[in-house]
Structures are given as structure tokens and as C-alpha cells.
Amino acid sequence: MELRGKQKSYLKSQAHHLQPIFQVGKGGLNEQLIHQIGEALEKRELIKINLLQNTEENAQDVAVTLEQELNCQVVQIIGRVLVVFKPSSQEKNQKISVAVKKV
Template identity: 75%
Template structure:
């Protein structure tokens, strides 16, 4: 699902108060972390990821990898913080995606 401008703006406002759920350190982005991120997105739909100072990863590269691997949308990249959105496949977890579709 490609997000439009209004949808991204709404998601950015919702993510403002969130704290980063994952931190990518010197180990980098690996398969286990990608799986955990995908499971967290299934439950929460909107998460933040922080890249620590000791990592060699670049935020745009991590965003591109995650978009390709788990088919999520990158809402925002500010410095070393990524905001990711993916609509949940379970109806019980679809809180934000219902509001996003209305916009």
C-alpha cells in the first residue's frame, strides 16, 4: 500500500509520542531482527527503530531493506530514527490502518 501525503502526515503525528521499539547496533540488521520487526508491525502497525552510534548501517539503506523484505512503508526518516507502518492482517490489531484508509 503506497501512502499518500495526508496518510503519512497522520502517521507521523501518531508516531511522535512513540519511543523506539528496536535499536540496531554494531551487529547490524540481521534475519532474526527482521523477523522480530515484522512480528511487531503485525501487532502494532506503527513502530520506531533507532540506529545506534556504533552501527555501520545507514538509515536509508536499512529503510530500503525493510521495505523490500517485509513489504512495509517507511513513513519518516529523521537522522537515525525510522518510522515504519504496515497494516495488520488481523482485524483485532487494525486500529491505525482503519483511520489511514479513511484519509
């Protein structure tokens, strides 16, 4: 699902009040962290990820890796914070994706 401009704006507004639930530190973006992010996206659909200052990772590189590995979309990158969206495959978790389709 490719997001249009209005859909991205809606997701940005929904993510504004969210706190980052994952932090990428000096261990970098490993396979286990990617798996955990995927599980969180399945339940929440929209999350924030924070890159700590002691990481070697670049926000743009992390965005590309997540999009390839998880088939998700990075909606926004603000400094060292990424806003990531992926529609849930389970109907009971589909709150945000239903609203995005209407926008």
C-alpha cells in the same frame, strides 16, 4: 498500499509520541531482527526503530531493506530514527490502518 501525503502526515503525528522499540547496533540488521520487526508490525502497525551510533548501517539502506523484506513502508527518517508502518493482517490489530484509510 501506497500512502498519500495526508496519510503520511497522519502517521507522523501518530508516531510522534512513540518510543523506539528496536535498536540496530553493531550487529547490524540481521535476519532475526527483521523477523522480530515484522512480528511487532503485525501487532502494532506503527513502530520506531533507532540506529545506534556504533552501527555500520545507514538509515536509508535500512529503510530500503525493511521495505523489501517486510513489504512495509518507511513513513519518515529523522536522523537515525525510522518510522515504519505496515497494515496488520489480523482485524483485531487494525486500529491505525483503519484510520489511515479514512484520511
